[in-house]
Amino acid sequence: MTDESADGMDAVTLESFHDALQAEGRPVATAQQIARRIGCSQAAASEALDRLVTDGRVERLDVEADPVVWYPTEWKELAERERVILFPERRELVVDQPTQYTRAQLSRLAHLVDTSGTKGYLYRIRQEDVWAAPFDDCDALLRTLRSVLPRRSPHLEEWIERQWTRARQFTLTTHEDGYTVLEAASESLMGNVARQKLDEEHLHAPISDTESWVVEGSEAAIKRVLYEAGYPVVDERDLETGDPLDVDLTTSLRDYQRDWVDRFLDQRAGVFVGPSGSGKTVAAIGALAAVGGETLILVPSRELAGQWRTELLEHTTLDTEDIGEYHGGEKDISPVTIATYQVAGMDRHRALFDRREWGLIVYDEVHHIPSEVYRRSADLQSKHRLGLSATPVREDDRETDIYTLVGPPIGTDWDALFDAGYVQEPEVEIRYLPWANDEERNAYGSAEPRAKHRIAGENPAKIDEVRHLLAEHPTAKALVFVEWLDHGREIADAIDAPFVSGEMPHHERDRLFEEFRAGERRTLVVSRVGDEGIDLPNAELAIVASGLGGSRRQGAQRAGRTMRPAGSATVYVLATRGTSEEDFAQRQMRHLAEKGIRVTEQGVD
Template identity: 35%
Template sequence: MNPANPLIVQADRSVFLEAFNPLAEQARAALAPFAELVSSPEHLHTYRVTPLSLWNAASTGLGPEEMVAALTQYAKFPLPANVETDIRELAGRWGRLTLEQFDNGLLLITTESDGALLTELSRHKAVAPLLGDRLSERVFAVPPAHRGVLKQALIEVGWPVDDRAGYAEGDAFAVALAPSLDVRDYQREAAEAFYQAGSERGGSGVVVLAPGAGKTVVGITAMSLVGQRTLVLTTNRTSVNQWRREILQKTQLSPDDVREYAPGKDLAPVTLCTYQMLTHRKRGSQSSDEGAYPHMALIGASEWGLIIYDEVHLLPAPVFRLTAEVQARRRLGLTATLIREDGREGDVFALIGPKRYDQPWKTLEAAGWIAEADCAEVRLRLPPEERLSYATAPDRDKHRIAAENPAKRRVLAQLLRQHAGQPTLIIGQYLDQLELMGQDTEAPVITGKTPQAERERLFQAFREGRLKTLILSKVGNFALDLPDAEVLVQVSGAFGSRQEEAQRLGRLLRPKADGRGAHFYTLVTRETSEEDFAHHRQLFLAEQGYSYRILDEEKVG
């Protein structure tokens, strides 16, 4: 027993961290690789050790003994016996099942000599239809078409598979990096951790890096390592344009080598496509209809050697289904957070691959690779007349009433005066609210209906400093290359979305030329559901080491 230590480990695998303890940061760094943050009030943060958090850690080479040792080193009290056992047994499941190539088929192999595990799994109703003949006590044949769905099914029943079956080679296409490109050490490490030259485990998985840390460079470096035709899937056309611009700047490829997907046109060696295009469904068709998604054939239409999934935590369900069919292609997922609000993190693990590389945001900040950010939550009251409307509204309407609090327009004006002359982004959920703020500030409002050419014109004006303020709907959550933004004011958001909170802060994290920090403000209505949602939104960033100052509206400006 060591009362000076900061961790309290519970028998239900929850872990409490004393945030005020002098050893808190060391303990957090040791705990975060294999535990998930649940909540982070001021003094006591709660983590939970889950099967998926253990398997992700195990897939990176972190062993059960190291996990137990980390808890033991920082725990106040002896570890509950069941926690030690659970960690060893759950993390120890990784590697006990492997998928391997044999002739033109696949083998599901267990390391156990008696084959009892395979017998049990083969009788599970979700697994049995996906297996072929049993070849021995330790081996089942697996039809290649079932490679992805079998991994999904096994994750669901609590048994991850280490996929060592390798990949079909795509058409060769050399990608030479531009001589002027200075790939940072961590970017190269991330690309190499994914590729793992000569390793049967390499070629699939997810790289997790903060927005602004250069995930695009990781993808480009991976393209150069693979040296084959590449398909890049991303969130929107702004992101497509950004990827194309970055690839042409940072490689020696020509414009003809890198093109956006267009139906009926020839595919380029590096083809870019949005998830929206890929999942476009024929009018009147059902998702189960054959041919319902006419552009889905894109993934199988060329001998891709690499498929890059940008913002992989946003992967739509239809793309999951298709990805299950292309497990023989190398797959790289890029993201700032593995959090999915639909709870399908297990599908990312099974179908894209385990986490191959991760760097804490604060580590990158300390090294100067991303900007230092000051986060503040500004709390303000509803006007009396709105308070009555809120009190009598149905629960489903309460969030919007709180989010559209008219007092936010006054506080926004004060923040803009306080940061006059600094490049500022204003992001919100509700278009009527944003239009009013656009009238107040005389700043342009970009929504999903803004034509792509107009978006690009406004973004370029912001980059060049000719435009100091932009107002964005949720189209501003992702893939915006606006490196000089110094202030972001979040006036409303999508309920308790942790991933949205992280991505919005990420709009500010590109390092500034003069080393200046960034300011992230969230406007929250007091004594409403918006307070609860704001707390939940901040959980992921709290795990990364960010804390929010709480400001009263009277203190602003």
């Protein structure tokens, strides 16, 4: 080493490197630029920078424009940290490298708009997000917001406070003579909003400048109309409590389940929101025991009715004669009645449910409520209304109807359940696959728009990828989800596994699921029958081979089949590259990302 080289190496210290970058006005620099600023040879600067790389104080990067550029290590660490940028006028937040804490906190008060591109996670705070935010008061909501923002935003906070107040301008109460009264916070609101939006089907006559007499049975309709006008209604009616029900809970609730029940008893209306495996059904049974009144449980299917009966007998002191089922197979109304939404909404059966004074109505899989088929059952009103859903989102953006008709969300951050070990966080990866051959690609390109999605979904390359993933996880219990029956049969034949679909008799399906639970069978291929409404056992590996045109809720439900108290689990979502499946996959997984689950992407050659 020459004296000149040694002197140059001594001159390039971390401090002089920072000075050189500042002089260059760039975050990175080449060895030639550093040498020029410090006053040594390029060779000496390169040797000195390599020494700093070895010490871990500088990073080097090969780029196309220059052979090598250099930058301080702490800048790399800074780039990997979470950054939150607020746009208060648009009420939007861009979060780069968000932590699970930030994602979980924002999921309580903001809507996740996008997770793709270079913008990071894009959140927007909407009116309905503030109205439905699960906080006791506005101060608690603002404290949560401040915990994730780099600095306070008076403009945004003032808007949130206005929305919080707006959601408490109309109240339904019970008059001392027994009829229902709609009360407004001011004469102007009653005259310019309520009496303009509502008609004789909803209101009889004014009682005062701020009160109106409500037509019996129109309460749910009033809630919907005023909500759509931008004014959620607070329901404080003295509703029926039902005949007393002698029941005790025989299962100990987890801390967060007790918190759910306590909050529900305080509010008397709400929706338990939590991931699969978090025990929403058991928490609802805890609420049933705490209310202690005759109960109606609404479910989307007969299979789910049978599962509720089993859970009630397992976790309470109820006897079989205390529990009735009312659906296409049975017609029994008891102190605790489990009915399907379809039957409860039919005119010829409706009077039976209307006459009963229910102390509690439970709406299982409550995300169905806004649909026309199920909506009529929501008009059944009770002192206590409880919904259950892991994923109360809808593709028609009518999930706000759920909170209007049933109650506000009550739930624990998914992230908190992961951290506490109650539910294990799955690893979710979207895999983009090429076409199996030119013939398939050409068929997709020439197909009608409606046929394209199925051709992409049944890309033969997915069969090889399913085989590959199963081989990578040779001991894992695996569920392979498909959308179409032919595709399911094809994959099942290829991997020598049973295909479970709606065409399979119930007893055979139950047998396969029991064998899967017991570890006697390692792999099942499952159609959309596995998305909800049946007791599908949790898996260690889930592969979504097709069905990416489904809802965000469907994606979360399928991923939820891997959520359980112990052990790691993996979800692979297969999408054909360059097709609509890419967008569908990102949309489905975005809801999981909002809940604090990390979603990665990978291309497959």
